[in-house]
Amino acid sequence: MKRTVKIIIGIVLIVLLLVVLKYFKDANSKEVVDYTTEVPFYTSIVKKAVATGKLNPEEEIELKPQISGIVDKIMVEEGDLVEKGDLIAKIRVVPNEQSLASASSRIKSARLSYDNAKILFDRNKGLFEKGVISKQDFENSELSFNQSKEALTQAQNDYQIIKRGSLSGGSSANTNIVAQISGTILEIPIREGDQVIQSNTFNAGTTIATVADMSKMIFEGKVDESEVGKLKEGEEIKVVLGALQEKEFGAKLTFVAPKGVEENGAVQFTIKADVTVEQDTNIRAGYSANAEIELESKDSLFCIKESLLQFNRITEKPFVEVLKDDGKFKKVDVDLGLSDGINVEIKDGLKEEDKIKVWNKAAEEEENEEEEE
Numbered sequence: 001m002k003r004t005v006k007i008i009i010g011i012v013l014i015v016l017l018l019v020v021l022k023y024f025k026d027a028n029s030k031e032v033v034d035y036t037t038e039v040p041f042y043t044s045i046v047k048k049a050v051a052t053g054k055l056n057p058e059e060e061i062e063l064k065p066q067i068s069g070i071v072d073k074i075m076v077e078e079g080d081l082v083e084k085g086d087l088i089a090k091i092r093v094v095p096n097e098q099s100l101a102s103a104s105s106r107i108k109s110a111r112l113s114y115d116n117a118k119i120l121f122d123r124n125k126g127l128f129e130k131g132v133i134s135k136q137d138f139e140n141s142e143l144s145f146n147q148s149k150e151a152l153t154q155a156q157n158d159y160q161i162i163k164r165g166s167l168s169g170g171s172s173a174n175t176n177i178v179a180q181i182s183g184t185i186l187e188i189p190i191r192e193g194d195q196v197i198q199s200n201t202f203n204a205g206t207t208i209a210t211v212a213d214m215s216k217m218i219f220e221g222k223v224d225e226s227e228v229g230k231l232k233e234g235e236e237i238k239v240v241l242g243a244l245q246e247k248e249f250g251a252k253l254t255f256v257a258p259k260g261v262e263e264n265g266a267v268q269f270t271i272k273a274d275v276t277v278e279q280d281t282n283i284r285a286g287y288s289a290n291a292e293i294e295l296e297s298k299d300s301l302f303c304i305k306e307s308l309l310q311f312n313r314i315t316e317k318p319f320v321e322v323l324k325d326d327g328k329f330k331k332v333d334v335d336l337g338l339s340d341g342i343n344v345e346i347k348d349g350l351k352e353e354d355k356i357k358v359w360n361k362a363a364e365e366e367e368n369e370e371e372e373e
Contacts, residue, residue, distance in 0.1 A: 037355035044299045051291040053221020057212035064205035068198045069093040082179045089177040103159040110152040121145035183213040217275045222268040230295045238292045251275045303343045321357040
């Protein structure tokens with residue numbers, strides 16, 4: 001009997017020992033959440049709007065032929081600097097047989113009219129000198145002769161244009177494509193031997209080359225409708241190019257679109273700005289850029305870091321947790337002012353000596369879960 005009691009007591013002691021060990025193990029395994037604190041401070045806040053867009057040349061033109069044909073020779077390459085009037089390419093005319101035959105027929109018809117008018121003119125001239133016909137009859141025959149001569153010349157010119165593309169074949173010929181402005185050759189979408197179509201009322205024509213003045217650049221971007229009302233044409237802005245290690249360029253806002261366009265559920269407004277480009281800066285057309293536009297600025301504001309804010313899930317009002325004398329934190333509602341995304345102005349709710357908890361979202365969620373259990 002005594003032996004049985006001893007065994008039971010021993011088992012109980014072992015169980016109690018295991019329970020005690022488990023308790024201390026669980027107690028020691030819990031992480032102690034130690035929150036750091038920060039105090040409010042005074043600083044300046046500049047609220048900016050950021051517009052995403054591209055940097056493009058202010059003056060960019062496409063060179064198109066005035067006559068259809070085959071690209072015979074390209075005189076430049078992409079990236080070359082050209083002056084106004086420089087030869088870009090030459091077009092070889094491939095005449096249409098039907099048009100050529102029609103032009104040839106018009107020459108023959110005009111020549112017959114000319115020969116007949118010349119005979120009448122020579123005859124009337126002799127009769128007028130002898131006083132047989134009146135001066136008016138002579139002048140009428142002379143007019144008919146001059147008109148037929150002009151018609152013949154025009155028919156011959158039309159034939160030459162259809163056959164060769166020009167009358168003289170000189171620098172002013174339609175077959176020569178010349179630069180209309182001084183600048184850089186941005187693109188040559190055609191190659192030697194390609195067929196090109198002339199530019200006319202019904203057809204835009206084939207682009208031979210694109211030329212742009214890279215010394216005059218403009219920023220084209222879009223801003224949200226919530227910010228466009230604060231923009232003013234003529235104000236100074238900054239344009240940042242990511243391709244040039246975030247290099248900043250000064251710019252002047254020149255255009256704000258009067259009408260917005262809906263994109264992905266938000267209304268966007270186009271803006272344009274003249275960008276001041278340094279001569280030694282290698283700028284390329286189409287660079288992605290961001291425009292920083294100052295909307296509002298204030299100095300010596302009572303602020304905290306925006307990351308310290310929390311929001312009530314029901315009312316969505318902002319609050320912070322302030323350290324009390326007993327080491328615990330209490331929730332304090334705050335009234336917010338100007339913000340730049342990093343710091344936010346506190347209009348009411350905090351004092352200079354308040355210590356604000358730098359809250360750990362993950363740790364707080366674990367505490368809330370444990371409280372619910």
